[in-house]
Amino acid sequence: MGMPQIPIERGFFDPDSIKNLARLYEHVSAHERAVAEYEYDPVKSPRLMEPLLLKRSFEPKLFDDHLFLKLFECISADAERAISGLFRVYIDGMLSPQYENEVLSTKPLPGEGFEAYVSRATGGRKFGIVVNGVEQWSDTLARLAARLFAPIVEAQGAARSTIEVTLFIGNYGYTPFGIHIDDPYTSVVHFHAGPTTKEMTLFGIKEFHLLNGVTKNCFQPQKLIPHGRTFAIESGDVFLLPPHCYHIGSTEGFSIGVAFALSKYSGATMTKQILQRAVGEKHMTGSLDDVIGRAQADGVSLSDWLRRMGNEYVVQARSRRNLRYSFLCSTEPEATPWQLWERDPDFPLSQLEEGDDLLLFARGNRVRLARNELTLRLVAALPYTAFSIEQLYSALHGDVSRDALSTLVHQLVRVGGVRRITAAEEDCQLLHAPHCHSLVSNSMDIDPSWARRLVVMSEQLSVCAHLPGVMPGYDQVREIIAEMFTRFTPQELPRSRAWVDGGQLYTITDALVELADKPGLTLAQRLAKACRSLHYCVTVNGLSAWHEPFAQHMQIRMLDPLFAELNGAPACGTDFYTFIGNYGYTPFGVHDDTDQSLLWHLGPASKVAYIWPRARYVELTGGTLATVDYEALLPYAQRYELRPGDLLFIPMGDFHVLETRKFSCTMGLTLFPEDVRLECAEALRLLAPDERALQAMAQAPVTLDQWASLRRMAVQSNGYMITPPQLDSMWGVVPDAASLRRCTLRIRPSCPLRTAEVAGRQVLFVRGRVIWGRPNALFGHLCEALASGEQIPFEVLEQQLSGTVQAEAVVDLVRKIATLGGVLIEQH
Incomplete structure (x- = not known):
């Protein structure tokens, strides 16, 4: 059995930036299984593991200038300890204590990149910098190491394993310390950030000594290189260097390698390390008589x-x-x-x-x-x-x-x-905590009375209503929406549209994806580049899918209060969207919508809304067609100036147009009315996504009302938001079976699990997605057991199902639900 790939949550590292590591996990796991029957003594009885090169396994941008500049800033603040052996600088192949101090005392210039900085600090000469123990100065790399290599630590045995992060930086040619061998306990996984390709040449122990004699290093590697195994490690490649190999690296141009040393110690070595730690304890200081006396x-x-x-x-x-x-x-x-x-x-x-x-x-x-x-x-x-x-x-x-x-x-x-x-996380984390709903965060703050005021002022959502200043946290909401634009990928496309000069721009989705990984752009700059114009209108639907904390916050602060005032949720669901730009009048003219619209204006500039009640518009124009003849109609409109933090409600069927002269962002909330035809179509799209499934469903005795009901169950399972969360926006690592048995489970009451029988099969709706199974009692039991939102220990759930459902099936289902965001798993 291979080990699962560990997901990296959004906001830390983009999970799409790291891939193919399942092969690494399986490679190590297979080796561990093969040697399990032997006593582990890598000094006397080494068991050889093959090297492994994984091509294009991560995005080099994962390790950017900011990461390394911040790291060197932290090392500089701890320079005395760093240069005691953890931080080494080689100049023209020779260890240089002088330049160790030079590098750490040199500060980057404003706007200077990392390569330019270290090249300047080393006087423009051939240099190599080796930094050990990086995890103590870089929180980012420490977390990455802990998450990525948890499966390998588990395979090796956590009690005897350690992970150390090391950097190899420079244009040093051959490794300054020649062909050498590392300690017999340690494998090293190299993430090569480049940009220059690095070559790594390996030799078996016997092979090396036949070529080099008894000497343990070779500082003239050119004569031996042709006899070794050479791997070309390009930017974005991952290379596993196993123990028991003599090796040397070579990089003629500037490159950075982030190496993770994975050590597996023997029992004797572990004992020695424990004793070394023990003698450093405070009660072991003083003379021998002092130590004995205290004991x-x-x-x-x-x-x-x-x-x-x-x-x-x-x-x-x-x-x-x-x-x-x-x-x-x-x-x-x-x-x-x-x-x-x-x-x-x-x-x-x-x-x-x-x-x-x-x-x-x-x-x-x-x-x-x-x-x-x-x-x-x-x-x-x-x-x-x-x-x-x-x-x-x-x-x-x-x-x-x-x-x-x-x-x-x-x-x-x-x-x-x-x-x-942090402020950006505060609301989401707060809402996870039992009994904490009375706390009010300043992040994304909304007036708690807004829903009641809106329902009263709009006469139960039947007439237009304007509520000034009800979202004091509009800046934070706009910033989170701006962050969403950095999450689009070719595999996860936004539902976007754009207009430039009054015409629709059909390349906007590709352009937004292409710019998603470009740092340092404001939202206005990003959209101007995507539209290739300084004046544009961009819309994106399904915002809740791209940012789980945002979705949870809006559920609690916006949807739940509104549904309470309306005595229920719209059965067809809701959608959060945004329209952004400086486009003048709405590019598709004066128009009406087939749903209720709540517009939350997020600024920074103000905008003006012109609204004509439906009857008045028909009276003025003689019909219900959209128009771009603004000037003739504007004198008869209801005019509202929307400042940042304002809310405007526009009833279904009322005609309107917005005027946006300066850059601004507005977030919309759509409340969809009942529409059986639309619901049936969406149910088929969800339950029969391909031709085979469609043919099976075509034979099922399901009425239109039942199709609509199934779709409503799916929407309800996602808190009445029609767009399921993007899977990589979900948080955390799904625990394995052993860890799961030490955890509790709960759901968010606003996102219940729902189940039904369809066409002779059982379906479980989870956050707007489906899990299929044969008719079973497990789906229904889970829905019932978790319905209250209270914590339930996994072991209790397992016991309740004992004798009815296999334990493995329960584990697999709970883990699957967790990956879809349908259940929260927390340690006891």
């Missing part, structure tokens, strides 16, 4: 001491996901009472009880607390969802002071166990 006073035997050190080693390693070095947090944000925090999603906060001490380990860093009933309650009260100090204070019934809670949270932030939730 006798504490009543600690050698066996107790070694057992404790071993436990600490394991818990510490777990807390930093087996990275070799602990991340050094450089910022300490203030722990204010209502600021939202969360346990770090990548690095578990681990605890260990030792005598009178309660030890918390966060990313390998240790916090020591007095062990008592109160501190145990306090640690247990730290939720796995968003929380504030005030919420902790309430959860502990005031038994711990706010100052003490603030101090603890501050400590955990400093060591990396708790992270601050």
